[in-house]
Amino acid sequence: MLLKLTFNSLYARLLTVGMTVFAISLSLMLYMSVEKLRTSAYTSFTDTISQTDLIVGARTSSVQLLLYSVFRIGNATNNITWESYEDVINKKEVAWSVPISLGDSHKGFRVMGTNSEFFKRYKFRGGQSIELEKGNNLDDLYDVIIGAGVAEKLNYSVGTPLIVSHGLQSFSDHDDQPFKVSGILAKTGTPVDNTVIVSLEAIEAIHVDWSTGAKIPGQITPVEEIRQMDLSPKNITAALIGVNSKLQIFQLQRWINEYPEESLSSILPGVALQELWRIVGVVENLLLGISVTVIFTTLIGMTAIIFSSLNERRREMAIWRAMGASPKVVIGLLMLEAFIISVMSIIVSIVMLFLTLYVLQPWIDNTYGILVNIETLSVKDIYIFMLFIIAASLVSLIPAIRAYWFSINDGMTIKI
């Protein structure tokens, strides 16, 4: 009966209670959205590269190597020679490898030289392969495959000619050797989307007339002549390595790090990603802090609403007391109200969240490359909800205790 009457009481104050539930639901939804985005961003981030066991580059820090080899941020401290690379991949532990050559750009997008292994071995989001959406592979020396982001932002299609610039912010173009878009990759939500991919031989080709980072004055080798040259790579920037057995990773890593011919670094991508996430995690904590503050503010708002209704409900409390309800029952009634309001708010917030995610998921994926998973609630979500219900019930103790004193002092004398 108490539950029924409590529901009736809440229904009688439908507008106020409805607004309260809506306000709390919005706060909870904000919290859950931030949490979903945070976990999805983390998953998307850590899934930028998967199934690669080691990344090898010139001696540098693990984060820097990860940044330039995977995220195309910053520059390599040095290249590694092809001989060193071959020494590494000839180790019996190595199952496959993908050489990467970086350094040039096209209209702000990084140009990456690699071989066909890249399209086979590079995996993201837990094992997905990159796929050509349009066009063909790198069949010709001057073919490029562009990421979905490059195609979209530069409005390129298959067959579009393009010129590669030397370096990242250089005014020198390799305009004597124009390229042509041969293929466009499907969207991956990774830095590959913003990469212009050419063959390793193409990287060598465009630097034929260059020496120590500068164009040799007066030297212009005809393209046809270049095509006949031996364009085997002499240096690469980094390499992605897969091993035969996971047990051999650390053994191989130690061997590479102690390689006597050249100073090399090899990193475990997963560990480096975690390390990098910890650095960018400050923003994550900030977002989390904002959400918790919003929930806290909402709880105070709910208390204020219960408080404000308390005075006009003193007569109601007196009736309960006259019927034999102890002050504890009066406290219980208000806590029950808070409990019902918080449970209703949670339900509404979940519905709103999933509707919003359902509508916005494709847009978030396309715009930010973050795949927000629309899945059932996690154990953590349920834990947070339970914590919220307990907190709401506890916070409602403040007006409830006030009601307790009202009910004790009022007796038959209701002062309103």
Add this chain to the structure above:
Amino acid sequence: MEKSNLNEKTIQINSVKFHWSNKSKFKLHIPELSVDKGEKVLLLGESGSGKTTLLSLICGFLTPLSGNIQLNEKLINDLSATKRDQYRSDNIGIIFQQFNLLPYANVIDNILLPLYFSKLRSANISNQRETAISICQSLRLPEDVVNMKASELSVGQQQRVAVARALIGNPPLVIADEPTSSLDTDAQTIFLDLMFSQVASSNSTLLMVSHDKSLSSKFDRVIDMKNVSVKEQ
């Protein structure tokens, strides 16, 4: 005019003193007051004479600083707060001046509310809903009123529903705090007649507070606060 029922006392008050801790000017001292079982007693008094405070003491909302209050020969001021609440629920039906009902609950739920807190009163009736409807009929409430929300009733109807709630489960004592003050004269008479007949059929004792002396003739006995309380400064 006095009426006793084998001299059994429903209310017996001796040397009761009370004052609010924060209201130093108001002090209530009642040397002796008793109400016999089955009596209909009118408690008269000016505003501020302590009528409502006295009712709060009898109902166990408040406890006296000294003295004894016995209801049905049970000393209630020695009971714990919880036991006083239970005792009130089991033994007293209360009618307020106005706004007696939970506005969001329907009439039946309002009437049955005391039974939720009192197993004793609940055990006195076999079919709660039918009994509630029967009392409503006796109080001449329209048939369709039982399922209506309390807030949809007229003031007179609300007061009659309050009587039905006070009498459900036949409590030994009914306390009414100026229940007719919001009714016009005709409605007052009808209301009192209906209340008296129901109180009589429940074999309950009635203690009603009013400042309206014209109601005196309708009661077995009239107690004036001036005569039972000693003024203290």
